[in-house]
Amino acid sequence: MADEQHDNLPSRRGVLLAAGAVATGLIDTPGIAAQAKADDTPRAEFVYEAIVTLGPPEDIGTTPHGKRVRIPITGGTFKGPRISGTIFPEGMDWQLIRPDGFTELEAAYLMREADGTVIRIQNKGLAGKGYAKTTTTFEAPTGPHGWLNEAMFAGTLGPVPELRTPAVRIRIYRLV
Incomplete structure (x- = not known):
């Protein structure tokens, strides 16, 4: 042997x-x-801003990794230079509130582009202590929005104080 x-x-x-x-x-x-x-320093190109409305959070309980919370995505809109439309009212954000005070985000939902195309979104991120960033992946049908399948995307998260309903502002950037 x-x-x-x-x-x-x-x-x-x-x-x-x-x-x-x-x-x-x-x-x-x-x-x-x-x-x-070539110069491989990433640059960010603005893709869209989304206002995502949220339902009431549901406390799932404490796990060995932290406190688990589920937040329904109830709808919203998105708009950018090449893409715009609405967000389906059936997504979900599974959050893990860690003992160190940071929250791991994992949201999956669907968007409908103005031309009718349905696009699947998955956002994974980290928020806490003034920091709130995501990585985003898209699954778009082959065609005019296929470019979403061919790049890496990053995003920022923030509150939407002008709305009376719970919502989050997400800005998505394509890394070029």
């Missing part, structure tokens, strides 16, 4: 060295090394 493991070491080393060479650009994987050589 020891000899079999020893015999496999060169092939394992080769795989690890090759992986490291690709990661550091020593081997040019088509397109990847060329992109890495």
